[in-house]
Amino acid sequence: MKEFREGKAIFKANLSGKDKGPGKAKGVFYNPAMRLSRDLHVTFAKQFDFSGIMLDGLAASGIRGIRLNLEAGVNVEFCDSSRMATETIAGNLEMNGIKSKIYNERVEDLLQNRKYDWIDIDPFGTPAPYLKVALKGLTDGGILGIAATDTAVLCGAKPSICKKRYGAVSMRRVAAKEVGVRILLSRIHNIASGMDKGIEPLLCYSEGHHLRVFVRLGERKDIALKWITKDMRIVDREEKDAGGPLWVRKIIKAELIPESQDGVLGRLLETLREEANGPPGLHDINDIAKAAEIGQTPQRIKIVESIRKLGSFASSSVFSPLGIKTDAPEDIRNQAVKLAQSL
Ligand SMILES: C[S@@+](CC[C@H](N)C(=O)[O-])C[C@H]1O[C@@H](n2cnc3c(N)ncnc32)[C@H](O)[C@@H]1O
Known part of the structure; x- marks a missing residue:
């Protein structure tokens, strides 16, 4: 021991x-x-x-x-x-x-x-x-x-x-x-x-x-x-x-x-x-990028920021490094991932 x-x-x-x-x-x-x-x-x-x-x-x-x-x-x-x-x-x-x-x-x-x-x-x-x-x-x-x-x-x-x-x-x-x-x-x-x-x-x-x-x-x-x-x-x-x-x-x-x-x-x-105050479930950032038909998936943090700018709830999650918690409908997620490319 x-x-x-x-x-x-x-x-x-x-x-x-x-x-x-x-x-x-x-x-x-x-x-x-x-x-x-x-x-x-x-x-x-x-x-x-x-x-x-x-x-x-x-x-x-x-x-x-x-x-x-x-x-x-x-x-x-x-x-x-x-x-x-x-x-x-x-x-x-x-x-x-x-x-x-x-x-x-x-x-x-x-x-x-x-x-x-x-x-x-x-x-x-x-x-x-x-x-x-x-x-x-x-x-x-x-x-x-x-x-x-x-x-x-x-x-x-x-x-x-x-x-x-x-x-x-x-x-x-x-x-x-x-x-x-x-x-x-x-x-x-x-x-x-x-x-x-x-x-x-x-x-x-x-x-x-x-x-x-x-x-x-x-x-x-x-x-x-x-x-x-x-x-x-x-x-x-x-x-x-x-x-x-x-x-x-x-x-x-x-x-x-x-x-x-810290740390x-x-x-x-x-x-x-x-x-904590997001809806249940997670959306995969790669699926969001694919649905929006953009090439490379932007960083998760940039997609989160873009969804928020468009007025919906968005956060990262401890449950997956690829997941975004959001109540944004698909069209807003598509817009956000495109916006995230320019950030
Ligand atoms: C995963 S370890 C616990 C680890 C500990 N909580 C820690 O943070 O390091 C599980 C322990 O449960 C004990 N154990 C297994 N079955 C048990 C039971 N039915 N009642 C009480 N202890 C049990 C084992 O002897 C073992 O020491």
Whole structure:
């Protein structure tokens, strides 16, 4: 086991991730490539006046919860089914001067008897088996954070598994990840409805190989799930090649996006803030250029600027480097891409 530093934490773990060591099969998992996800989680948690207890439900080394405690002042408890992981968490808490509870059991079992105000579920692969138990383990108004690394399933590469696991049709191409997030939200919404509850998405994004959503559990709302067509129209019923059923309401609350961060995190947050109030779905910049019959596709930022000049909503998106979020109809998108050539 090696010693690492991340944020304000110092901790021990086994290096995992592609080409970086023993991987998930042996030892206590730590993937440095997920640092940005933890940085964002810490920054996001600071936005709340959160006074309850959070559960780091699949904690591994405990790095996520340790950082949330040290950097955002969150009261965190830890759970992992691996004995080696929970022994490591105990040592890591001591190294960081944190006193807290650690549970060595399946999070599904722990949540039969305890409730939390914020639960984080960060599994290997799909979060589907944990959704119901995590929602049931939340106090009223509690927050659920869910990571999904089964992106191939949620984002169009394995449609039959997506249908079986999430009850929805996924999509390929530029909007695939955003649609994947909306499918995950539709599944969470359906489970919450079955408990006579509702959800409010707070912050949802994709980064690297994972998707992540943060939702608040609240009163039941009668919200209709819908479908999105290949040309990004929202329709009430299933159509050929459409993705859904999906959560088509807002997935990012702009007022919860922290400001003034530097570097990669700052740029990610800025894009999230920009796209928060846009419509669902993304248009591929190359498709826009092709439809307008122009040769080389202008830079995305120039097309966004041109669409705005023509009076419609436009933003880039964290869900794809080739995607533009816009409510501009096709003729305005065509005009904009031509205008962008001259910028
Ligand atoms: C992807 S790792 C968690 C990574 C960690 N959150 C981080 O940020 O580094 C998943 C962890 O879940 C644990 N685990 C797997 N199934 C579990 C279950 N049913 N209940 C609790 N822990 C579980 C594994 O032992 C592993 O340590």
